[in-house]
Structure formats: C-alpha cells, structure tokens
Amino acid sequence: MLSFYDGFFLNLCVLIAALFVYKELVKKSSFEIQTVSTAIISGLLGGLLAAVLMRFNIATSTNSIIDLRIIPFMLVILYGNWLSTSITATLIILIRFMMGVSTYAFYNIIFILASWVIFCFCFKKIKNRWVSIIVMLTLSNIVYTVLNIILSEGKGLNILLISTYWIICILGGLIAVYMMDYLNETELIFKRNNKYAFTDPLTGLNNVRSFDLAFNKAKSKLEKSNESISIMILDIDHFKQVNDTYGHLEGDLVLKKLAAILKMSQDPKDIISRNGGEEFSVLLNDCDHKEAYEKADALRKVVENSFFAVKNGTITIHVTISIGITTYNDTTIEIDQLYNHADQALYAAKKSGRNKVCSYSQVIDPVSN
Known part of the structure; x- marks a missing residue:
C-alpha cells in the first residue's frame, strides 16, 4: 500500500x-x-x-x-x-x-x-x-x-x-x-x-510526391521487363479566364470535376496525379504509343463534351484540355526524359491551337507529322 x-x-x-x-x-x-x-x-x-x-x-x-x-x-x-x-x-x-x-x-x-x-x-x-x-x-x-x-x-x-x-x-x-x-x-x-503528404487535398488525386514514387517504381520495373510506359500531361485551356470570370472557388470546382472525369476514364493501373495548378498527369503502365494516343484523344473528347457546373449549379460552362504524350522506347529513349518530353508535347499542343493531343514525335519531327 x-x-x-x-x-x-x-x-x-x-x-x-x-x-x-x-x-x-x-x-x-x-x-x-x-x-x-x-x-x-x-x-x-x-x-x-x-x-x-x-x-x-x-x-x-x-x-x-x-x-x-x-x-x-x-x-x-x-x-x-x-x-x-x-x-x-x-x-x-x-x-x-x-x-x-x-x-x-x-x-x-x-x-x-x-x-x-x-x-x-x-x-x-x-x-x-x-x-x-x-x-x-x-x-x-x-x-x-x-x-x-x-x-x-x-x-x-x-x-x-x-x-x-x-x-x-x-x-x-x-x-x-x-x-x-x-x-x-x-x-x-x-x-x-x-x-x-501523398494526396492532393483538393482533388483527392496523387500529388507530385506520389507521382515521383510511382514513376521510380515504374522505372525499376522496366529494368526487369520490356513493357512500354507512356505518360500524358494535360492542362486546362484558358483556365485563368475561368478563375477571373467566376472566382477561384468556382475554378476549384472545375478542377474537382476534371479529376472525377480522369478517375472514371482511366484504367485502375494508371497513375493519375495533379502536378500543380490546372496541370495533371497520367502515367500509363504497359501502354504503347498508339494506345496512349487513343486514350488521350478519347479523354480530350470526353472533357470537351462535359458540362462543368459553377455558381451552385446555376451556370454550366465548357472547358477543353490540351494533352502532351510520349512513350518510353518509342518516342522517348531516355526514361528520365519522359516527363520533360511529354511537357514539351503539351506546350506544342497549346501553341498549335489548344484542345489537341500532341505526341513528342511531332515536336522532334514536325514536318513528317
């Protein structure tokens, strides 16, 4: 006691x-x-x-x-x-x-x-x-x-x-x-x-850190197999106008809706991330360049034909996206350049008129494409 x-x-x-x-x-x-x-x-x-x-x-x-x-x-x-x-x-x-x-x-x-x-x-x-x-x-x-x-x-x-x-x-x-x-x-x-730390708080998608982890995992997997890996980087066209016209809170709703479309339109094995602002990326495992291009164009059409509700649903707007794609061991030879090449392809898509899909092959050889 x-x-x-x-x-x-x-x-x-x-x-x-x-x-x-x-x-x-x-x-x-x-x-x-x-x-x-x-x-x-x-x-x-x-x-x-x-x-x-x-x-x-x-x-x-x-x-x-x-x-x-x-x-x-x-x-x-x-x-x-x-x-x-x-x-x-x-x-x-x-x-x-x-x-x-x-x-x-x-x-x-x-x-x-x-x-x-x-x-x-x-x-x-x-x-x-x-x-x-x-x-x-x-x-x-x-x-x-x-x-x-x-x-x-x-x-x-x-x-x-x-x-x-x-x-x-x-x-x-x-x-x-x-x-x-x-x-x-x-x-x-x-x-x-x-x-x-690994999830974008607005959209619920992977953030940049998660993307990097998934990309490094895919690189390690490629060392043991001959699978193709593609990446698409997409950006909302004229998104600044949406924010300026309706406000940033309504712009966030557009980003959420686009994230939902990405989740529904991609395979479960694809890694979907928000890389910042209105830019998103999709890492396509075991996907050749032709299939990646078809997926990207299908996604572009879905977004183009979707309605985005703002102002408590009283207004619906349309947005479009531009997409850049590249594929390892097809359009890109160095795996570490995959993201950079897709980003260059995205820039080319925007520069050529927006609401387009552009392959990195069109950047390095624009005449033949």
Whole structure:
C-alpha cells in the first residue's frame, strides 16, 4: 500500500501510460467510429486499467485506502460506446468480487451503475465539455460520499477520507481527459498530414510526391521487363479566364470535376496525379504509343463534351484540355526524359491551337507529322 503522494503520482503515470498503449493498439482505426473489435479492446483495457488502479490503491492518513477505478470507466463512456462501457463495468464489478465478497463489494455495484447513469446523462445534456466533466465527477463523488455515510453506520463521516478522494478523483479525471483529447488531436493531425503528404487535398488525386514514387517504381520495373510506359500531361485551356470570370472557388470546382472525369476514364493501373495548378498527369503502365494516343484523344473528347457546373449549379460552362504524350522506347529513349518530353508535347499542343493531343514525335519531327 502506497503513501498518498506516491500513490497519486503512480496512478497518474499508470493512467497516462495506459492511454498511450490504447492509442497504439487502435491507431489504425478512426477514434470517431468505433468498430466491434475496437469497442471490445476499449472495454477490456478499461477494465484492466481499473484493476491495476485498484491494485495500486492510495493510502490516506486515516488508515483507509482509495483508488481511481472510476476514471477509466468515465473515459470509456466518453470515448467508447455501449459495448465497451458494458465490458468495462462488468470487469470492474467482477474484479472487485474476486478481491473479496463483502458489503463493500455490493456497494461497488451501486457506485458503478449510478456513475454510469450520471456520466451518460451529463455527456449528452451538458454541451460544454469541461463543465460536463466536472459535473460528472462531482455527482459521482456525491454518490461515493452517500455510500460511505451509509457504510459508516452512524459512526460519523470520515471527512479527510472523503475530501482526499474528491481531490484526487476530480484532478485525476481532468488530467486523463486532457491527455486523451491531446492524443486524439495529435493522431488526427498526423493522419491528415500523412494523407496530404501523398494526396492532393483538393482533388483527392496523387500529388507530385506520389507521382515521383510511382514513376521510380515504374522505372525499376522496366529494368526487369520490356513493357512500354507512356505518360500524358494535360492542362486546362484558358483556365485563368475561368478563375477571373467566376472566382477561384468556382475554378476549384472545375478542377474537382476534371479529376472525377480522369478517375472514371482511366484504367485502375494508371497513375493519375495533379502536378500543380490546372496541370495533371497520367502515367500509363504497359501502354504503347498508339494506345496512349487513343486514350488521350478519347479523354480530350470526353472533357470537351462535359458540362462543368459553377455558381451552385446555376451556370454550366465548357472547358477543353490540351494533352502532351510520349512513350518510353518509342518516342522517348531516355526514361528520365519522359516527363520533360511529354511537357514539351503539351506546350506544342497549346501553341498549335489548344484542345489537341500532341505526341513528342511531332515536336522532334514536325514536318513528317
């Protein structure tokens, strides 16, 4: 049995360490959506944490002991669901009876069930989060105090014991909730940054970094096979006019619609990326030059005949795209020049009138093409 200060410090360390362990175990799942497996894990860990806190109980100067079993139970209610809460409550009750069958054990059932009702009610009814936490713990402590009065059988209330429990319970609960919120926020930021490190946030397509990774992977694959690899780079014609006329937010809608068209019109094995601004690229694996040209021209026609809604759908506009293409071991011999050659072909398509597909072969030999 630990002294008050040692016990309280150890309990806080156990709480914080347990929260980190929990986040590691469920880090691949969204904390906003509880699956059955994560709910079971949450419930089991909540009950296990309560058992550990009961084991490392805190001594008071009145030769009595107290523990923070109610804190993990509150956390499971706040961040879990009915299944995880039920598992934790059941485990706390069972573990308490394993420690000994007594009047105190039966009063523990009343305490847990009453706290369950209080926590759920406050969580749903009180909008301010921190006010809700304080009210939860205060009402739960009132139940604890009433039960102690009943158990004292008229011998008088142990004021020092009750006040000590109130202090460590409220303080421990606030620290635990703060840590859990901090871990959730950190996880959310990490997942968002990890996603946007490889994904364009506007269109959901691959970004430049993802394109580079895919291109390097394709290069490595070419060393072991004789497959062709083509690339098309496309650009929206006169996109600046769209932004100047309707605004950049409406221009973003046009970019999103074009991204959706690209996703629908290309094969699953093709790597579609937004390389910046209104420029997109498609890496065509195992695709010869003739097939790449046909795909590019088909895409150009689809975009030309599509409607792009702006101003909340009150206005529809048409846009066109210019596309430059090249193919490794056909129009481009050096693999590292593939993107550069496709970009030169795109420039030629724009220079020759836009809404066209231009091959790099037309850039290096314009007379014969």
